[in-house]
Amino acid sequence: MQPRRKFIKTLAGLAAASTARSFAAPEPVLRPPEKPTGFPTMWVGAVTATGGVVKTKIPPGLHPRLLVREAGGEPIIFTAEPQRDPASTVVTFHLEHLRPQTDYLCTLEVNGAPAVFPPAMVRTFSPEGQPANFTFAFGSCARTGSQHAVFNTIASKRPAVLIHLGDLHYVNISRNEPRHFRAAWDTVLSSTTQGALYRNVPLAYIYDDHDFGPNDSDNRNPGRPASRTVYREYMPHYPLPAGDGDAAIHQAFTVARVRFILTDLRSERDAGKTPDGPGKSMMGAAQKEWFKRELLEASRSHGLVVWGSSVPWIGTKSNDSWQDYMDERRELCNFIAQHRIKNLCILCGDAHMLAADDGSHSDYSDSQKLRIPVLHGSAFDQGGSTKGGPFSEGTYLPKSNEGLFGWVEVEDDGQRVAVRFTGRNQNDEVKVDLNFVAA
Ligand SMILES: [Fe+2]
Incomplete structure (x- = not known):
């Protein structure tokens, strides 16, 4: 994949048109109320063509x-x-x-x-396997039941899908009680702005630590069975290779010629404080096997592969992210290099920041020849936090009460897929920008 800083005219035109159409009068930033003021209505996901x-x-x-x-x-x-x-x-x-x-x-x-x-x-969606232009939004992390205006902004832009990379709420449940997880979902869905968004834009969601279990949670979470089971009950998901009930939630889906792979990086992960080594895993053996197979097949059959990782990919300092699983990160990079996969990009959650890397800092393979763009589009509604890096395009932290999200415009001529990423706030102002092309 060749990163390209040069302005892509057609995509820029698209962005300008969508800005003019949707944001003549942006809504003010709202301070989140103590409790959401609506009630769960309907919500949509698992959309296909x-x-x-x-x-x-x-x-x-x-x-x-x-x-x-x-x-x-x-x-x-x-x-x-x-x-x-x-x-x-x-x-x-x-x-x-x-x-x-x-x-x-x-x-x-x-x-x-x-x-x-x-x-x-x-x-x-557009038909699978046929080139099409479309947009999608992504991000993570919102205060429980947040009614932030950023959710209105995302809804008004009508993305094909919203990829939610976790921390849908911060209830931090460690008890194996389905009712607690159901109550957390009900609070989120009772938000007037989130409720309207999920009623009108398909949601594709994987949990991270605070919504899977407690802070920095892993496969030892006592609430794991209830968490994974209630996910299946509430979340309209794509087919789950791990099956029904108490099992991991990794899944994949396609829009046009773009394959999205969403991994479960919490419920199978070994404890972060375990010394790093070849046996230490964030995915667990079964999911990792599925992930590699999916990555390989999707890279051959699709123009672009988008991997949603709920935690930051780039970095060297221990902070509950891939940095604590360096052997596994290297193994995945070596797999990508060995199979010459060149049309992959990674979306990351968890860090409450916008950031983008053109592939200059994301390669942990032995060959050091990979260039994998990495994008951060958070937080919907949380105070800022920097994790990982460096990032070629820098980082942007939310100001007080600022809501952020990632916006991706995909333009596919059937030969190559041009991608324009912009990290934006609730007023649709662009704070971080990166263009690249998947050949
Ligand atoms: Fe978070």
Whole structure:
């Protein structure tokens, strides 16, 4: 992959157009209230070119249906998947046989009458394997139930998908009690700004430490079974190679010719304080095998591979990130080098900062020939923190009450994929910028 600082005209034009369209009157920064002021409505994820998943919460004993329609079209009616856990009130609708790149309005009906919930919107992806231009947003870390305006900004830009790299909340649950994890989810979904975002933009989310378990949590977290099980209940996810129930949540999905790989870097990780060595793992053996296979296949069959890592990749100082798993990081880099994978970039969470590296500092292989762009797009709503580095394009920390996110514009001519990353705040002001091309 050749990093390119030169301005990409077409992408710049895209950015300017989207700015003019969506942000004539940006919302003011709101101070997060003590408690979110809404209630869980519907939320959307696991979207593909022909389907998706819509979830909601309904008291038991009622009969919900989802009416899904294109503008001016007749509704397609979907009934809810049978609820497996009687203690859960989450209801799941699997949408299928939809048309690519089409907006579908989803309204809820309960016992034959319209529900009071505002409708959800599903915009299906471009067809898999065909070149297409699209945008996506990413980031991590928001105060529990945050109602920050940054979520409105992201929603108004209509990305194809929002990649959430963890710390969806900071409840730090270490007890193996599903009700605690459910309550945390309900608080997040009761945020008026986050609720509206997740109702209108597909969410693809993996947890990090504070939402998987307590601070700096790992595979010893006593709450691990409840955490991983409730993730499956609440989060509309892509197929999970580790299976149902109490298992890791790594997954992958495709938009056009771009493959997204999301790893679970918490629930299988060995303790960070374990001395580094070839046996120490952040992924666990099974996930790592899957990851390597996925990486190799995706790099050959897709124009660009985007890996979502919930923790920083670049750095040398111990801080609960890849720096504490240096042998495994080197192993992955050697794998990438050995198989000549050149169309990979990495999105990172955890550090509350915007940052970008053009690949100058991200290679830990023995060959020292890799150039893997690394992007940070955090925090949605948290005080600033610097982790790792250095970064070729520098870092930006949020000012007081500033909300940040990563914005990625993908332009694919069928031969090569041009990527423009911008790290932005809630007023859509660009703070960090990097262009590169995946050949
Ligand atoms: Fe965080």
